[in-house]
Amino acid sequence: MKNGIETRLYVNSSLNGVEIFSLKQKQVHYLKNVLRLGLGDEVALFNGYDGEWRAKIIKVARQSADLCIVEQTREQSDEPDVWLAFAPIKRNRINFTVQKATELGVMLLWPVITHRTIVNRINIKRMRSNVIEASEQSNRLTIPKVCELDNFNNLIDSWPIDRAMIVANETGGTPIAEMISMDVDFSMKKVGFLIGPEGGFAKLELELLSKLPFAKHVSLGKRLLCADTSALAVLAIWQALLFCSLNRHN
């Protein structure tokens, strides 16, 4: 149970130096009918760059609501910079992946169609509202960016070279925990994980990946994991090792 304010709301505009915050119509509906809040209730607002602010509902009308900003409760702080590139899977499981990746601190979600990807469409609007909701509920101060559905060639062509790409490769590789901890400075570097589709990467894709200077291939062990399980596993493992590393340095 969180102490203090339990309800958090992501807003898409400035909070710093604002006294009265007016919610947009869509959020008024969300506030009243989903969050079930009304006059006098408090809510924590965040926008991804101004930290978190306590606010009190001072006016509620049919299509509008005003909040009085009381005080800043948390400052914006740096968050670990981890990306997740993944082959989309069936709808309900994508929602699950996206929600839990958000809980686990992902900063960017990059859905990618690979050779063996079965699903070739995603509902990006839903994905984006899912990450907002998951961010609100997991106490994050940021919202992960959700990229448009992309293809494999574009992924490897546009991947920034200063960011390590850790590929969960079912054909073998260094144990993931070993690969991550090999680099004593890993907690200060940009990283992204690439998870393939249920059928794995095609031979040509593996060859292309093996030629990328920033790609590292890891194994998650002997067991066969579903793509969505792998996605969460890599993020959980990375976060745990990061937490351990940061704790050691403090």
Next chain:
Amino acid sequence: MKNGIETRLYVNSSLNGVEIFSLKQKQVHYLKNVLRLGLGDEVALFNGYDGEWRAKIIKVARQSADLCIVEQTREQSDEPDVWLAFAPIKRNRINFTVQKATELGVMLLWPVITHRTIVNRINIKRMRSNVIEASEQSNRLTIPKVCELDNFNNLIDSWPIDRAMIVANETGGTPIAEMISMDVDFSMKKVGFLIGPEGGFAKLELELLSKLPFAKHVSLGKRLLCADTSALAVLAIWQALLFCSLNRHN
């Protein structure tokens, strides 16, 4: 893509030294209508103690099917001994937890009602069929045991004292990766994870847990994780560190 036989079937009787294996009626239905297999098709059988055996369907009738056991493809091997005790959550999310915990190698699932648990019933029959299916699909040679729904006091009274209980405690604790790796012999020891409900453990429960000599309290980091995310995270982290440790010793 697995080479060789893709379809695996758990059977509940001896395979070693058996020439003709007759499927029970319920499994005949599963074989024909779910797995869509027929005369001449091959399937891999396992029972949790005889390893894995390749078998060919030699006879299919309305309510019966016979398989000819061809050869043993894998020997039974020891698997890491990790338990998961968890407060049950809503139905569809329990199924997800149970499936993915199975993929991640859990040996025993212990659902426990705690003070703040909202759900007080589980469909154990469904949980058991879910673990069987997940075991078949994740290439396991064992099926996790699913315990009946229990209560918190009974959990701590009957927890075997030779098994470490790692409690994912949102009120603080050692970083989980640090706690696990502290013990250089951890890969050879029995362990279980306890995950509380969404609202966390009650004060009295935390006090009781703090008095248990075999309980260790860990933190999963600053972020707020759903109970089902925590359950998977702990298993993924433990498996990754185990894999790393075993790889180092080979």
